[in-house]
Amino acid sequence: MLHWPRRFRASWGGNVDVRVETPDQPAIVPISRHTLHGELVERLRDMIIEGRLAPGSRINEGPLGTSLGVSRTPLREAIKFVASEGLIELVPGRGAVVKAMTPNDVREMLQVLTGLEVMAGRLACLAASAGQIAELRVLHNAMMAFYASRNRLEYYKCNQAIHTGIARLSGNAFLAAQHEAIQSRLKRIRFLGNEGPSKWAGAVAEHEDMIIALEARDKDRLAAVLTAHLERTWDRVCDTL
């Protein structure tokens, strides 16, 4: 009855990584087999983070589906997926509601994010290669350049990438994934939080300490800096809530 193999190639785990070889281009980018499901999940996440779907508002499947050009079925599946991530709340008989985060939610999430990042930072001081740390320094310098030119959006992207990078340098992929998941949920709020030049300058100074501590592989110092940075992130953010 069931005539497929019990196990599949390891390459099927996660994203497809089909690689085609040609004489001209030895390194081919993997074919991004964009599934409708994946596409919808990303679109939903973006719409929520960007505020196009207002916190607390209901998600009306019919109109949203037609406006995205898909039927309700894949949309509903994507909604369930995102709901499991915590950005959407499922209310029985009422459908999906964009989760409105209370200030306390944000505080709690920042606390956990701090814990994970400190853990990652400690591990990174032990495990990261010099090259990896150098890459982060490059990113940091780029960020400083964007700060100098007051390019807030690009600055912010670098900022996030640095935090994600520290999590990756821990060598613990699961830790990095958890960190990234929480960070993405706080994306919108943290972006809004850095408004005002004094706040921004403070964050930049903390980042400078961060990269220095990492380069020195001073894990206690890095932990202290990260803790302070994220505590002050809370301060920066909490009055905008």
Place this chain on the structure above:
Amino acid sequence: MLHWPRRFRASWGGNVDVRVETPDQPAIVPISRHTLHGELVERLRDMIIEGRLAPGSRINEGPLGTSLGVSRTPLREAIKFVASEGLIELVPGRGAVVKAMTPNDVREMLQVLTGLEVMAGRLACLAASAGQIAELRVLHNAMMAFYASRNRLEYYKCNQAIHTGIARLSGNAFLAAQHEAIQSRLKRIRFLGNEGPSKWAGAVAEHEDMIIALEARDKDRLAAVLTAHLERTWDRVCDTL
């Protein structure tokens, strides 16, 4: 066109908490409005954790749906939900595959779990009330009784409840939720890990230290005990993988 309110009562967030007041029963338990979706999610999780759906095997929607008495649509939505939790992997064009955890995955998850639990323990020492700690002691004593009577399943349930309890005592609901999510993913493996009397005895001794440190609100000691306990959990578990 859209004629529902922008915001809903706060009580609609999360579970339904309708409370009916009667003279006899002042405290009424909330109506557990079991949705098919929620039911299916739990069933799927249980089937995976209990090993009824073998790691690495495909989930055949048709037969599984009929055996559960539901159509494919709600089942698929539940699969997507559980996939977002990490227990199931979605393979384009091939459906859902029960995620097979490598030993390294388990190690990484245990490392994160340790970090979260240590964080929670430190917070619990500061935030928990005496009554809450006393409740944990009751649970601990119950666990010791199950150990004495060699009731491994009930022992294990108490054990999990204690760890969950510490996470809850942190006062950080998000932290507790994250902790619980990871713990549930490791449920099966940790249960298998405590086989053999010597391993079991070791775990029990560590738990004794744990509750004592918590009662003394000695956060550094509790952190050390938790770290050691979970490191040894890895030792206990890793040769069964």
Place this chain on the structure above:
DNA sequence: TTGGCGCATTCTGCATACAGGGCACTTGTC
């Protein structure tokens, strides 16, 4: 004028239907 009740609209939840694709088995050829 205000509160309550009933009705109609619209949405959700679930089932079913259908198209496309993958996998295994079979058959033909070397």
Place this chain on the structure above:
DNA sequence: GACAAGTGCCCTGTATGCAGAATGCGCCAA
């Protein structure tokens, strides 16, 4: 005998249909 192409089954992915429930509006009565 082995390998390759063909074929058919079954499964996934998506659309659609339908029943039940929730919501908003209007009407009626106090």
